[in-house]
Amino acid sequence: MDYQKYIRNFSIIAHIDHGKSTLADRIIENTGLVAHRDMKEQFLDNMDLERERGITIKLQTTRLVYKAKDGNEYVFNLIDTPGHVDFTYEVSRSLAACEGAVLVVDATQGVEAQTMGNVYLALDEDLEILPCLNKIDLASARPEEAKKEIEDMIGIDAEDAPLVSAKEGIGIDNLLEQIVQKIPAPSGDENGKLKALIFDSVYDNYKGVVIFVRIFDGVVRVGDMIRLMSTNKKYEVTEVGVMAPGHVPAKWLRAGDVGYICASIKQVKDARVGDTVTLDDDPTEEALPGYKQIQSMVYCGIYPAEGEKYEPVKDALEKLQVNDAAFLFEPETSTALGFGFRCGFLGLLHMEIIVERLEREFNLSVVTTSPSVVYKVVMTDGSVRMIQNPTNLPDPSEIDHIEEPIVKADIMIPKEYVGAIMELCQQRRGKMLGMDYITTERVDIHYELPLNEVIYDFFDALKSKTRGYGSLDYEFIRYERSQLVKLDVLLNKELVDAFSMIVHESEAYQRGRFVCEKLKEIIPMHQFEVPIQAAVGQKVIARETVKAYRKDVIAKCYGGDISRKKKLLEKQKEGKKRMRQFGKVEVPQEAFTAVLKYDDNK
């Protein structure tokens, strides 16, 4: 098929901060479709939050036209991939839509953990990898060394890898030419049965769900009846088009194309990433490989903060979900916190983003309970329960054993930090699998770690112990039997379920003590004494007491001027607003996050 000769479908992959977004901007600019003055910094990252955090979450795809030195015009479909380990599945599906990937390596840093993580994903999809060295404008750039790392670690030729500065716009022409020359053109069968891969979907207020697809075989037109193969649901196509950028309607999409389809699909979760689209009256027999139901790895409870109502939070969560098929929630009640929601996330970053959006975009204040991974509980009668809320852990007498998710982690660090990182991993119940030298100065350490130990702040600890030079990539590998117990917190002798957590038996005592000490610092004095206890089953393993206060807060400024009194009272009131009442005990909201910051203490 001749037209396919002039199409190049590719992604840019990189370790975080190596300059993927900046390079994408530069490519867009150099292909000339977007006028310079219309270029917002980082064109592809379109959410404010993303821009602030500097990470790519939601995929954006752009169709560009490039006039090559051979005189021909080429269509480039630049498919953006999210740059964080939480979103690996989305990365792998957007790569599956491409023939090649531009691998950006920061020439001042060299190959890092997620460079490798992304490269493995690209190799799994049989992509042509086109390495390029970025940030060569910096004096500390060492492109030759970085090239050698690429050759040694990835096993691809990096001799001709373009040296670019995305920031200064150096070397971009050479890169564009190499994209034309080295990334293969698509080679689908336009006359075959429709086979298209959904690699992203978004909700649009006017059009409903817009699905982004790569057509492998066949043609799709307005009016066609399409079928999504994982659900067998049918929809009539109302619009097809390309992202040029923005939605530009077209007559059809055919083999080799990347574009969008609107088909009055109501919810993003009905059009799952990884699913195959075919025609209902002439379907392909076989779906494209690689479809997976997304599994939430981390769960937590989200509750309206005092003063907030249940309904607005529910509405907001529903709105967030229309656009995010990986985010799950269902109603849940907690004796301590009342009516709220159990929410599932891809990882901790995903969770933080949702909570932040609730606060920022919806102006809601919420309480989140300890994040938890999903435990596999094998009961004495042989049945298995998946538990994602510590409160629901069955009675220990009914449990035969508990299994927890284990991940394989690749940690890349300068060699002088090996000791510190091994110690960190040891503390987190890690099992070392091995260590490779990347260069004489840098190593790649492989560990198996319980996911539970990674989700809280492992990454922060890694960064601080390596002065920012460490990088991490991990993937789930299996469930493993482990000695886990439920740690409960009692305030004034009453169990506060929102504080319950599942911990390793060997850590229960220390953890219990930490939680009690922390709560003692945070819970204000009451008219009565407040005992704080940590317990495993019936056994109290740690205890602290918040003493009762004697004086009224105003008594302090007796005779003082009235405005000062007012201020104090107001401050007290303000403080009250952010309190949660448990029985007779008032607990400030910060307590819920403070008890998680265990590692500050280690």
Ligand SMILES: Nc1nc2c(ncn2[C@@H]2O[C@H](COP(=O)(O)OP(=O)(O)OP(=O)(O)O)[C@@H](O)[C@H]2O)c(=O)[nH]1
């Ligand atoms: N000096 C210099 N800085 C660069 C260059 N390219 C990117 N940067 C800077 O490096 C930082 C990271 O660049 P981004 O483009 O945001 O990196 P990214 O890989 O897209 O990051 P994620 O979206 O988080 O994956 C930014 O501060 C850029 O300004 C370059 O060629 N030279």
